[in-house]
Amino acid sequence: MTILNVALMFGGRSAEYDLSMRSARLIYEALDRKRYNPILVGVSRDGTWRLQENTKNFPSQLDSSGPQIMFLPGGGGKALVDRCSDDNRICHVDVVFPMLPDGVLEGVLETAQVPFVGSRLPAPAICMDKQIIKRILRDAGLPIARSLALRSQEEVKFQFAQEALCSRSVFVKPASFHSSIGISKVTCESEFQPAVNLAFSYGSKVLVEEYVQARELECAILQDAERPSELFCSWPSEIIPTDQHAFFTYQAKIEGKGVIVKTKAELDEAVADRMRALSCEAFRVICCEALARVDFFLRPNGELLINEVTTIPSLNPFSMFSRMMEEAGISYAALLQRLLEGAIKRSERARAGQ
Structure with missing residues (x-):
């Protein structure tokens, strides 16, 4: 069996730096070493890409002295490792797992023609701007606040x-x-x-x-790599803030406290089916690929509103996306394998002009 080189890209200039580091560490620890060889690429707060070398474990902090790494345009995964000396080298990456929610990295990876997990542009950029995505959803006739x-x-x-x-x-x-x-x-x-x-x-x-007085629910979508028109959408999950937080804050997401999480929300099947149908419609309207998470408000009168669409949801073993897939019978190991191998298949189709 060929072992694939998987570049985990994490960190970045965003305020979501800590979440990115945490997700990357958990994915790194979960990757099957019989199938995948992880390559750690840390993006520092100034935007520099640094190869994290000489580490047996995931680093607690980025090594800012490591060699810079850059993908070669059109290189199909070839990356230059710049050591600021005469021993520069080329390494090969089979697939990238990006964990930087900036809506820009995907364009760089497309230019380099390297397979990566997630949607190609414009979907990531659209989903990074809440005003733009709301306009697109509204113009498509989908319900928003x-x-x-x-x-x-x-x-x-x-x-x-x-x-x-x-x-x-x-x-x-x-x-x-x-x-x-x-x-x-x-x-x-x-x-x-x-x-x-x-x-x-x-x-x-x-x-x-x-302000929408409502239940907060979300669905996880997984695209079939062989048949892109086929989407699997999970049963909705629910996040219930407690008195500790007025809503699902960043602090609550980091600490995992102050909220009650129901991986399988208590819903009538008709409501769940309507939510899943809206999720798939939003996925297609925004031209998402591979995966997405769609967040909803459910008012007491039964009205559904789409709150957010995320093209790179948190994918660590404890994230809502992974837990919803686990509930649907897709193990975490199977999810990672499906996403990584699907990324390679999508890249092959793109190079073939399909």
């Missing part, structure tokens, strides 16, 4: 936001971050501007959304 987009120079009063969104409370969030980073729930005038300032500290565009 009401929202306003703010630029850094704009000033909006809390009362105007309340009236425009028909909502007494609102959520303020950066437009280009996931994992609940920079999000605030605002219930009064005095909280609004600090929440806007916080969100703008993460980027130049901010979303103000209506």
